[in-house]
Amino acid sequence: MTGKQHLTGKVEALEGTKILCVGDVMLDRYVYGDVERISPEAPIPVLRVKDERSMLGGAGNVARNLAALGAHVAFASVVGADEVGEEIERMLGNVPHLQASLVVEPLRRSTVKTRFVAMGQQVLRADHETSAALTSAAQTEFIDRVRGLVPDVQVVVLSDYGKGVLTPEVCRAIIDVARAAGVPVVVDPKGRDYSLYRGASVVTPNRKELAEATGENASGDEAIVALARKLIGEAGIDAMIVTRSQEGMSVVMASGEVAHLPAEAREVFDVSGAGDTVISTLAASLAGGLSLVEAASLANTAAGIVVGKVGTAVVYLDELAAKLRENELSSIESKVATLQAAQDVAASWRARGLTVGFTNGCFDLLHPGHVALLAQSRALCDRLIVGLNSDASVSRLKGPTRPVQPDIARATVLASLASVDLVVIFEEDTPENLIRSLRPDVLIKGGDYTVETIVGADFVQSHGGKVAIIDLVPGFSTTKTVEKLSR
Incomplete structure (x- = not known):
């Protein structure tokens, strides 16, 4: 095998790993809109808001990434007794395979970062936060909770955002108990x-952080290695992985081994949260039994995926596997996506100013009527997503003898059409949940419908989207074709 193909079979080892993530949790809010004029009150742009979204940030994003990779996550952090803290707790509760242990500090303000985005560019960020260290009482309670979690995990992650949770006392206590239990500690x-972080197994600074920590210029392979070795010796760390943006990353070990990994991103759209993806993939890989260089290589691949997404996004296990197999996958296969992956793709299209269209159907035996519908649908938007009923869904709607073709075959045929940009298979009888998740700009339906009778039309219109009805080409019907074949 060449390149990274030897890692393809090891990706599945990440699923089911047990990771403890500890650090500063926060809420990332994104306000999307258009800027069309300057305020008459001051020389500043006026953002006409079209959409708002919130997601877990900081150590919360590390936990999300770990869960997306299939890990079972124990999560520990501190929040304030406020609405943001309550929202963070609710969002953590919705992450699969994650058990959160939050200490509430009454006088603490939970951190929320609000980014205002226009035409794919951030125009302003507003932060509400505190960076004060934990009170003595909160610190004692927090350490006691974390100590109880360490024996049940394979790797501990410390995600330090400088918001006061990872005090020197907290770091010392966690690293000591982890090393005593033989559990590796990975630190951002x-x-x-x-x-x-003395005693940590791996520390992952970026190039700027390495330069700040040493007070020296961190440019070029030789300087990176020298400065990493200096910190490894001074701080008593086993290894360091330095992320270097477009130059990839460098692995430097106390044993003397060095590896330089080139960057893999083909298109960089948003680097926020990329470090979270790196440390989560690294931790899950180490827990899965991969070597440090192998783990860093997978983390490098994951980083190349996530920087092509919008906001504090995550990388899913199937995306990582597909990336490693991209030379084997055809362009057709790459157009069939899970709902989670499709959400990220749709968000990145919208952030680029592209309109996203959606249509759906069973598409059992593809005929000229289907082809015409899809071509007309694509003409109404920049990118077209097709929701495809699963086999079970088709059977419920059409009867036990249908579908004629299994869903993966139907999806492959649809993906082969130039008019289709993405195919998502859904299990429900209607695409309501799919539409709400993908939030298309244009909802398209073919046939004798009114806007009021189209599933999801009210939702799409409620956020400024459009609904289009296309006349079907007469004389074509999958049901009639099947009836003819059965005679």
Whole structure:
């Protein structure tokens, strides 16, 4: 095998790993809109808001990434007794395979970062936060909780965003108990004093953080290695992985081994949260039994995926496997996506200013009527997503003898059409949930419908989208074709 193909079979080892993630949790809010004029009150742009979204950020995004990779996550952090803290707790409760242990500090303000985005570009970020260290009482309670979680996991992740949760005392206590239990500790650092992480297995600064921690210029392979070795020796760390943006990443071990991995991103759209993806993939890979260089290689691949997405996004296990197999996958196969992956793709299209269209159907035996419908649908938008009823869904709607073709075959045929940009299979009888998840700009339906009778039309219109009805080409019917074949 060449390149990274030898890692393809190891990706499945990430699923089911047990990881403890500890650090500063926060809420990331995104406000999307258009800027069409300057305010008469001051020389500033006026953002006409079209959409708002919230997601877990900071250590919460690390936990999301771990869960997306199939890991079972124990999560520990501190929030304030406020609405943001309550929202964070609710969102953590919706992450699969994640058990959260949150300490509530009454006088603490939960961190929320609000980004205002126009035409794919951030125009402003507003932060509400506190960076004060934990109170003595909260710190004691927090350490006690985390100590009880360490024996049940394979790797501990410390995600330090400098918001006061990972105090020197907390870091020391966690690393000591983990090392005593033989559990590796992976750290995403903050600040200049890496002695806080003494005894850690791996620390993952970016190039800027490495330069700040050493007070020296971190440019070029030789300088990166020299500075990493300096910190490894001074801080008593086993290894360091330095992320270097477009130059990839460098793995430097206390044993002397060095590996430089080139960057893999083909298109960079948003780098926020990329470090979270790196450390989560690294941790899950180490828990899955991969070597440090193999784990770093997978993390590098994951980073190349996530920077092509919008906001604090995650990388799913199937995306990572597909990326490693991309030389084997045809362009047709790559157009068939899970709902989670489709949400990320649709968000990135919209952020680029592209309109996203959606239509759906069983598409059992594809005929010229279907082809015409899809071509006309694509003409109404920049990118077209097709929702495809699963086999079970088709059977409920059409009867026990249908479908004629299994869903993966139907999806493959649809994906072969130039008019179709993405295919998502759904299990429900209607695409209501799919439409709400993908939030298309244009909802398209063929046949004798009115807007009021189209599933999802009211939702699409409620956020400024359009609904289009296309006349079907007469004389074509899958049901009639099947009846003819059965005679």
